[in-house]
Amino acid sequence: MVRHKNRYILCEIIYTDNKRIERHMTDYMVYGAVISALQTAHGDFGIGSLQSSLCVKYVNPITSMVLIRARRGAHKMVQSALYFIKKIGQYEAFFRTLHLGGTIRSCCKFLIKHHKQKLPKLLSECKDEEERRKVQEIISSYSDEYKKEQLIASF
Incomplete structure (x- = not known):
């Protein structure tokens, strides 16, 4: 068997209205936004090279965190396409890439550290x-x- 090497992109969704409310966000909405941005940035080549490996693994509407899986090598196309996203579903938003990892576990470790750093700000x-x-x-x-x-x- 051959191991498929993937990259996991951990992103934060930042809403342009700056309201701290829970929004109804699904993985299908994020996937659709990423695919349309990929089509805009890289055309049919980008869609074809990532069609089998692109997947939204985790979406948390409360913390606005998203984990996207892409094939290693082609993950750079996904990263560059994320800058073209201005709207996810009916919400005006954009992505901020926090971490790029080789495993889901490494992304989870980073996410825990990130949330620990944000807790003192929440206290204020x-x-x-x-x-x-x-x-x-x-x-x-x-x-x-x-x-x-x-x-x-x-x-």
């Missing part, structure tokens, strides 16, 4: 004391896990 944006307490609990649980990881790594 809390509207009431209940939200603030929940975010503080999450931050403290992450710092406890980090201390345990450092202790284990030192042995």
